[in-house]
Amino acid sequence: MLPHDLLITNATLLATPADGHVQEASYLAVQEGTIVEIGTMADLPPRPAAARAIDAAGNLLLPGLVNCHCHGAMTLFRGLADDLPLMTWLNEHIFPSEARLVDAEMVYWCSKLAAAEMLMGGTTTVADAYFHEDAAAQAFCATGLRAVAAQGIIDFPAPGVPDPTQNIAAAAEFLATWQGKNSLLTPALFCHSPYTCSPDTLQRAKALAREAGSLFFIHLAETREEGRQIKEQHGHTPVGLLHDLGLLDAETICVHCVWLDEEDIGLLRESGAKAVTCPESNMKLGSGIAPLAALRGAGVRVGLGTDGCASNNDLDLFQEMGICARLHKIAAHGPSHLPATTLLGMATGEGSGILGLTGQTGRLAPGLRADCIIVESKQPHPNAVHNPERLVYAGRGSDVSTVIIDGRVVMEERRLLSFDLAETLNEVRRLARRVRAGT
DSSP states (O other), X not given: OOOOSEEEEEEEEOSSGGGTOOEEEEEEEEETTEEEEEEEGGGOOOOSOOSEEXXXXXXXXXEOEEEEEEOGGGGGGTTSSOSOOHHHHIIIIIHHHHHHHOOHHHHHHHHHHHHHHHHHTTEEEEEEEESSHHHHHHHHHHHTOEEEEEEEEOSSOBTTBSSGGXXXXXXXXXXXHHTTTOTTEEEEEEEOOTTTSOHHHHHHHHHHHHHXXXXXXXXXXXXXXXXXXXXXXXXXXXXXXXXHTTOOSTTEEEEEOOSOOHHHHHHHHHHTOEEEEOHHHHHHTTOOXXXXXXXXXXXXXXXXXXXXXXXXXXXXXXXXXXXHHHHXXXXXXXXXXXXXXXHHHIIIIIHHHHTTOTTTSSSOOTTSBOOEEEEXXXXXXXXXXXXXXXXXXXXXXXXXXXXXXXXXXXXXXXXXXXSOHHHHHHHHHHHHHHHHHTO
């Protein structure tokens, strides 16, 4: 027998978080980035020592988390404009700051910082959407984070695309550059919203996505004001507008989906379009509470996202799970609503499926890529109880000790191995001085 590339032993295994089944005293073996064996320590066959061995010491081993919506480079804008409603926040603070400060260098380093925060919090896959996304893609590849990177499209001069008539051409160039270039990077498209993109732009962008076989992301139905504006301008709800334009299908991912009526939910279900909820961002901006019970009850697939650091203000998916669960129990006036295993499923297998990665990641099984994390219980708050509930209700990203992506150990004992965190921090601090100086 040949030695394994990586062997994790003595793990408490949560292979499919949505089912909540925990198997103690387990091992997981990896060859060329793929999981090849899973079993109990008692059944571990003798073979030559693995090239890399990790003793999980009884700690939880589970699939890496999947962040279905993020603007990574906005780490630079964390705390820039807090306690404001969305439209004021966007139009008076974020859009002007982006016009002044966002360039390829900023996106590269600040996306790298976001990757560090996500990796150190147990996220192994992110769906990122921003401008200069080529620089973001380079950053993610440099860190070892698995990413779906979506080039931003908007109908006014944007960073990297000063002429909005060229926004679709720039997006097409991005797709052509990155398709098939790196196994961890999937290029996609992101139209900012139906209030910043014309119907023509939306249709042309979606046509490009269909031609390229790419996912199509859009902020949708985030606020009441958006609903009023779209109704006044187009005679539809935001979801109804996308339906009328022929944009809803299984490769369309609608982010936020806060203000939906029954007809909207029906259109999402019938088209196969996916939804992503970002509860912390929606709470902080006062946007509302997405109707998760109705969406999930109708059969709409829903993933979990953090949104960007400017509106969250962190990228901790463990915290996002806990807040999402509690928020919807309050909304439903019932403690059994949206149980912990459902949240774990949304943040792993469901998120992976929404991003088109079913059959690659999202659970731990032979034949899948080895994207996994080890969660320790050294601190008082986890209390050494190995069940799914404690991950959601007491877990923190800082509990993650080890992160493995595609069979590669990118963090061990809380130390990033795939890139230089100190260098990244220094570069972002340098860029942050520009924000403070207003230049």
